[in-house]
Amino acid sequence: MTRTQLLVLRGPAWLASRLGVSLAVLTLAGLGAATVLTGGQIMVGDLATAENRGRMMSTYQGFFMIGVGLGPTPGGVLAVHITNRFLDLLPVVQTAATHFGKQARLVAHEGDRSELSFYSNWVLVTADGAFFEQPALQAAQAIEARPGF
Numbered sequence: 001m002t003r004t005q006l007l008v009l010r011g012p013a014w015l016a017s018r019l020g021v022s023l024a025v026l027t028l029a030g031l032g033a034a035t036v037l038t039g040g041q042i043m044v045g046d047l048a049t050a051e052n053r054g055r056m057m058s059t060y061q062g063f064f065m066i067g068v069g070l071g072p073t074p075g076g077v078l079a080v081h082i083t084n085r086f087l088d089l090l091p092v093v094q095t096a097a098t099h100f101g102k103q104a105r106l107v108a109h110e111g112d113r114s115e116l117s118f119y120s121n122w123v124l125v126t127a128d129g130a131f132f133e134q135p136a137l138q139a140a141q142a143i144e145a146r147p148g149f
Contacts, residue, residue, distance in 0.1 A: 037064065078125040093123045094143040102127050105140035 040060055048056040082089040090106065097104035104125045111119040124132075124140060132140055 040064065076126070077128075077131060080123045080125065081120065082123055083120040090121075090123065090143060091146045091149045093125065094145065095149060097123075097125045098145065103129050103132070104143050105132055105137070106143050107137070107140050 041057065044056050044060045045053060080089070080093050082093060094104050102125050104123050107122045107124060109117075109120045109122070111117045123143070124137070126132075131137070
């Protein structure tokens with residue numbers, strides 16, 4: 001898998017082919033996400049009266065958190081970065097995926113130091129097995145369960 005293909009898995013950074021562009025896109029996405037929460041609170045606070053402001057703020061926050069928490073439930077892919085020299089996170093993610101009835105595959109990115117792209121391992125977890133049939137994910141490896149884990 002090439003670095004550009006791996007960026008497809010990182011949300012809005014899929015447009016980037018260089019590290020600097022990727023960081024700029026991810027920064028912009030973070031600013032946009034922060035604006036939604038803060039802007040919503042400002043609007044609710046401005047529209048609410050002093051008597052019902054607390055109730056309206058908690059309702060807004062509640063719906064926002066429910067949306068964030070349940071958003072991935074209907075489908076989608078969870079990409080877990082497991083590169084770590086000290087912890088072996090592969091069996092942890094694989095066991096959790098199996099427990100919840102999801103499929104997990106390992107994607108290893110070799111990196112290219114000339115483009116400041118380094119070696120990394122990712123586990124992709126999804127309920128949709130057809131997701132792994134995409135040409136860009138043909139190199140994704142099935143994860144074998146470890147006995148005794």
